[in-house]
Amino acid sequence: MMTNDVHGKRAMQQCNRHLDMLGVDNKVKQLVYMYMETIYRDAYAKGQADAKTAMISPPLNQSH
Numbered sequence: 001m002m003t004n005d006v007h008g009k010r011a012m013q014q015c016n017r018h019l020d021m022l023g024v025d026n027k028v029k030q031l032v033y034m035y036m037e038t039i040y041r042d043a044y045a046k047g048q049a050d051a052k053t054a055m056i057s058p059p060l061n062q063s064h
Contacts, residue, residue, distance in 0.1 A: 008040055
């Protein structure tokens with residue numbers, strides 16, 4: 001499964017419904033799922049890295 005995150009599950013379910021409406025075969029659904037999973041993981045990793053950087057470095061516009 002792509003993620004335990006509620007938003008990720010909801011997005012994948014909605015995507016699958018749309019693919020079903022379009023009559024997409026299972027191989028295409030699998031490819032879409034794999035791409036969505038990769039995009040989600042990359043975005044999550046970037047968000048984690050950005051949060052870590054923000055904790056280490058104070059904002060540039062902070063006045064002393």
